[in-house]
Amino acid sequence: MVIDLETTGFSNNDEIIQLSAIHVKNESEIDSFNQFVKPQTAKLAPNITYLTGINPEDLHNAPTIDQVLPEFQNFIEEFPIVGHNISFDARFLFNSGCNINPKITVDTVNLAQFKNLDTPNNKLETLKDYYGISERSHNSLSDCRTTAIIFENLRNNRLEKHINNEEIPQIFSGLKFCVTGQFSQLSRQQIKKDIISRGGKIMSSVGKSTNYLVEGVQIVNNLTDGVHSRKELDYIALKSAGYDIQRLDEQNFINLLSSYREKEHQNAK
Template structure:
């Protein structure tokens, strides 16, 4: 039988309580009434055996970014790869001194609260977070999620429909390239804290731009606008 620390047990109980909250979610409420947490993880690699080496998050309230309300931690993995240093610029020594994922998760769950999650290609982040939560907390994350990559595709398609002669179909959906294309503030890539902040700017920008062509007041309308997004309960 798996043994949990008190912090892990309490985090698992919090996730169970969150599930009831999200089951009673009212999608007809205005977007401005929801709290969002923009989430990003950095990994030792993309295979199932690879691990999380850092987690970053930033909060959005009333559709306004709260840049000072942030969460960031490096994580000590079981095994190190050169990818962590070459891509993420995190040294083995930094990770060796960092807490293990089992200690980090209760702090992350407390920070997320009952906020909805936002991420760029967030399914990848959730793949590793869900695995860690099930192992160390006994329960999965249950937060509904919104993917800014899908949201960007909807926005680009709306531009093509109206102005097909002005735009190229060769659009890059990489986070930093979208930020440059839309004239948003740009932050260093491959860092969980700055990527979360970059994604937050992108989300707020896209919601405001899509409102020019879509009825986009409630959470339900946002979901319909990007039909096909995955929701996790």
């Protein structure tokens, strides 16, 4: 049984807004549980809506956690539980009145650490990219399915199929990119991977030699002047000074990558 949940935030005052579980047998999903949950006091912040795709309208007529938990507990029964950073889920479930037995849980974070994978960290997004999983992120049902695939790969000692960059046309060779903000279609890790695998270089800040600023949605806490991030302000200043730096939103980056991929396909014929 794989479980995951989405919340209004990370503190003890925050509440569950989506609760999901999938029953997996022989590496196949045989049943699922998925329910939006109406928070009683916590508010749904815009950054959580952007991150999860959950809107206030989704929660307006949803049942409360007290109404959802009995059905959830009946679904998971006494099966062993798999989760990613499961202590987070267990804390919110415990605070809501559902106690997960730690003796029958498996945390894929700990399992990934034990396997010592060649990854910068063991976040769900990172492992998702490592194993080439296409499920959407920050939706608890989709994250359950992602976690199940990660668990199966870790349990069976499967490693990623490493791609030889020499086999990929180096279309971004000599170009420097800076990436900022949050993205809805691609993870930041995937964007950087697409750039690096095609010969581009990732810069930590926008400078005079930067060619592209790939820009997602900025979170309020990251705004330097209340409107722009530091990278955006540097871009504006350098652009005003005459430096040829192109700014791309997520869709424009995808379009740029798609146009190059079309050229790759034509060149391969």
